[in-house]
Amino acid sequence: MKTHVFFKQIRLLLLILIPFAGLAQPPRGPFVISPKVNTDKSVTFSYLAPNAKTVLLGGSQFGQADVPMTKNAEGVWSVTVGPIKPDIYPYSFKVDGITVMDPANVAFFPNERFKASLVEVPSDAPAIYALKNVPHGSVTYEYYPSVEGSTGTVVVYTPSGYTKETAKKYPVYYLISGTTDTEETFWKVGKVNLMLDNMIAAGTAKPMIVVMPYGNPLAKIAEQTGKDKPSDVMNRDGEDALRRMKLFETDLVAHVIPYIEKNYRTLNNRDNRAIGGFSRGGGQTLRTAFNNVDKFAYVCSYASYIAPAEMDKSFTNITANPAKTNKDFKLLWSGIGTDDFLYKGTVEFEDYLKAKNINFKSYVTDGGHTWMNVKKYLNETLPVLFK
Incomplete structure (x- = not known):
């Protein structure tokens, strides 16, 4: 009897509140689909802004920078561009001079600063990164005790057999994103x-664990101690950049690796550890590997380098005995795009290694300092790790 009265009261309350809930809802505009990839590989971008004076499409990495969009009677601005070469690209809108993400799109580029939206233009044949009907691994977020009492974040990929073959141990690839990227970028964009x-x-490729750390522990420390996030480093080879790279190296070697080896089934020796990274992450890779030869046998530098002057000053352990270095590193890999702003420095680094009789694998492609090229670097290196 009491239950019957209770539900009558609930129904009465709902009848009273529903009209007010409807009144509380903001007015809704037209439903916007954006981006829309068309069959001819062109892409239609749309943005609802009835009161805006101008809306521009920003997609410089697929050749469309500040493209004017046209407003319809409902206040939706649209433009169709392309066809676009199949890949995954960042884009944004500039609304009356203010750069914004696409609110109709849930895919975005993980970054410390502005987070662009992402559009994937599929190829006719499945791309190397296409979602296929194969066994899939898992992606997990982890928190670990980091430098200076902070808490660090890391993303971990485990292969499909990890949860089933519970006695099996795996090699580990420590993979570091670039400047202003986050620990999610190699997963969500790469x-x-x-x-x-x-x-x-x-x-x-061999089944492996991939550990994707956040490459800017100084920012985590600032965030967790109520300080301002440190500004971006302007001089990649300067004292401040090297100090930050050393902090990351300490975090990786003293905190990340021990945490992973305690909590995952890993093969804990240098022959089963690889390290790689893009841009700043590539610089962190080279310096960490050269300072810790006892910990890594595979080293992959994606669009990065160490200047010859720094090599002569800080890494004579690598150049003094090339026969030992060539034996220590089963793979020293360097990749760069011909239009990359780091191309010249990377070529100088490779020429330096060649002059010092250090063995390395060089890969040169077209294109610039982009995550489109990063996927090419991954395609070349993942199959040769731990072989």
């Missing part, structure tokens, strides 16, 4: 998880 799923299923 698609390393899907690439490895496909390669492992095809037998072209």
Whole structure:
């Protein structure tokens, strides 16, 4: 009897509140679909802004910078561009001079600063990072005790067999994103998880764990102590940049690796550890590997380098005995795009290694300092790790 009265009261309350809930809802504009990838590989971008005076499309990485958009009677601005070469690209809108993300799109570029939206233009044949009908690994977020009492964040990929073969241990690839990128970027933009799923299923890459740390522990410390986030480093080879790289090295070697090896089934020796990174992450890779030869046998530098002057000053342990270095590193890999602003420095670094008789694998592609090229670097290196 009491239950019956209770539900009558609930129904009465709902009848009273529903009209007011409807009144509280803000007015809704037209439903916007954006981006829309068309069959001819052109893409239609749309943005609802009935009161805006101008809306521009920003997609410089697919050749469309500040493209004017046209407003319809409902206040939706649109433009169709392309066809666009299949890949994954960042884009944004500039609304009356203010750069914004696409609110109709849930895919975005993880970054410390502005987070652009992402559009994927699929190829006719499945791309190397396509979602295929193969066994899939898992992606996990982890928190660990980091430098200066802070808490660090890391993203971990484990291959499909990890949860089933509970006695099996795996090699580990420590993979570091670039300047202002986050620990999510190699996953959400680089698609390393899907690439490895496909390669492992095809037998072209060994099953491995991939650990993706956040490359800016100084920012985490500032965030957790109520301080302002440190500004971006302007001089990549300057004293401040090197100090920050050393802090990351300390975090990786003293905190990240011990945490991973305690909490995951890993093969804990240098022959089963690889380190790689893009841009700033590539610089962190080279310096960490050269300072810790006892910990890494595979080293992959994606669009990065160390200047010859720094090599002569800080890394004579690498150049003094090239025969030992060539034996220590089973792979020293360097990749760069011909239009990359770091191309010249990377070539000088490779020429330096060659003059010092240090063995390395060089890969040169077209394109610039982009995550489109990063996926090419991954495609070249993932199959040769731990072989």
